[in-house]
Amino acid sequence: MSRTWKEDVEAAVRAGERISDRHIVEQVRQAVLTQRLAPGTRLPEVALGEIFGVSRSVVRRALTRLAADHVVDQRPNQVSRVRAPSVEETRETFDARRLVEGEVAAQLAGRLSRDALTALQAEARAEAAAHERSDEPARIAHSLAIHHRLAELSPNRVLGAMLTDLVLRTSIVIALYKRPTLASCFLQGDHPRLLEALSSGDAEGARHAVVRHLESLEGLLDLGSRESVTDLKAIFGVAAAEP
Numbered sequence: 001m002s003r004t005w006k007e008d009v010e011a012a013v014r015a016g017e018r019i020s021d022r023h024i025v026e027q028v029r030q031a032v033l034t035q036r037l038a039p040g041t042r043l044p045e046v047a048l049g050e051i052f053g054v055s056r057s058v059v060r061r062a063l064t065r066l067a068a069d070h071v072v073d074q075r076p077n078q079v080s081r082v083r084a085p086s087v088e089e090t091r092e093t094f095d096a097r098r099l100v101e102g103e104v105a106a107q108l109a110g111r112l113s114r115d116a117l118t119a120l121q122a123e124a125r126a127e128a129a130a131h132e133r134s135d136e137p138a139r140i141a142h143s144l145a146i147h148h149r150l151a152e153l154s155p156n157r158v159l160g161a162m163l164t165d166l167v168l169r170t171s172i173v174i175a176l177y178k179r180p181t182l183a184s185c186f187l188q189g190d191h192p193r194l195l196e197a198l199s200s201g202d203a204e205g206a207r208h209a210v211v212r213h214l215e216s217l218e219g220l221l222d223l224g225s226r227e228s229v230t231d232l233k234a235i236f237g238v239a240a241a242e243p
Contacts, residue, residue: 018054019052019053019054019058020058021058021059021061021062021065022062022065023052024048024052024054024058024059024062025062025065025066025069027052027236028043028062028066028071028072029066029069029071030137031236032071032082032172032175032176033137033140033171033172033175037082038082038176039082039083039084039085039176039177040081040082040084041081041082041232042079042080042081043063043072043079043080043081043082043232044079044080045059045060045063045079045080047232047233048062048063048232051232051233051236052236063080066080067080069168070083070165070168070169070172071083071168071172082176083172083176084176085173085176087223090173090177090221090223091218093166093169093170093173094170094173094214094217094218096162096166097163097166097167097169097170097214098210098211098214098215100159100162100163100166101147101150101163101166101167101210101214102206102207102210102211103156103159103207104150104151104154104156104159104160104163105150105194105197105198105203105206105207105209105210106203106204106206106207107154107155107156107159107203108150108153108154108155108198108206109197109198109200109201109202109203109205109206110198110200110201110202110203111155112153112198112199116149116153117195117198117199119149120146120149120150120195120198121192121195123142123145123146123149123191124142124146124191124192124195126138126142127139127142127143127146127186127191128186128188130142131184131186134183134184136183136184139184139186140171140175143186143191144167144171146191147163147167148164148167150163151163151164151167152164170214170217173221174217174220174221177221177222177223178220178221178222179220179221179222180222182220185217185220187213187216187217190209190212190213190216191213193209194206194209194210194213197209
């Protein structure tokens with residue numbers, strides 16, 4: 001996105017549009033993926049309602065959708081929080097994704113259309129270009145696009161649906177637990193190697209490329225405990241409409 005979320009909200013307000021729960025879901029998800037919301041951050045309904053200028057019922061719907069997407073935790077009579085998966089859950093999620101995406105890649109090897117392969121290669125080049133210009137949000141978006149597209153193209157629709165869910169869950173874990181000193185999780189050559197195996201019809205090579213990629217990403221995580229105090233207004237800003 002070329003504009004900040006605040007500019008988008010203000011533009012919507014000026015146009016007479018109402019902020020929806022879908023908009024809040026996207027803003028919170030992006031804040032998590034770009035590491036502006038730490039694991040365990042409290043997301044009070046009243047505070048979010050004031051920030052986005054909507055009722056608590058709209059915020060509640062957004063939080064329910066975020067919980068379904070494994071972005072936040074909701075518990076009875078408690079404030080929602082950004083998810084902080086345990087070490088065990090994180091490892092299990094990566095294990096599951098290696099199995100599922102590895103199989104999807106193996107099944108796709110040699111079966112991609114020229115247009116599909118060209119589009120994937122364009123995403124890989126765009127990811128590398130974003131990394132070169134230090135645009136991490138764009139790099140993340142292009143990286144996610146590659147894996148989401150593989151899920152969409154999966155010959156096995158059940159595996160494809162599972163992969164879509166696992167991509168989101170592992171992406172959130174990476175965003176939450178990437179080592180603080182690491183500017184980017186970019187892994188030079190990983191996606192081109194995967195696409196080369198897919199293009200050449202090397203099923204086991206594609207599976208191995210996926211496994212290697214995910215093992216490298218998992219190795220970048222810092223799963224130690226963290227204590228943080230987060231200012232939601234500083235992250236999301238306050239977009240007020242002129243009376």
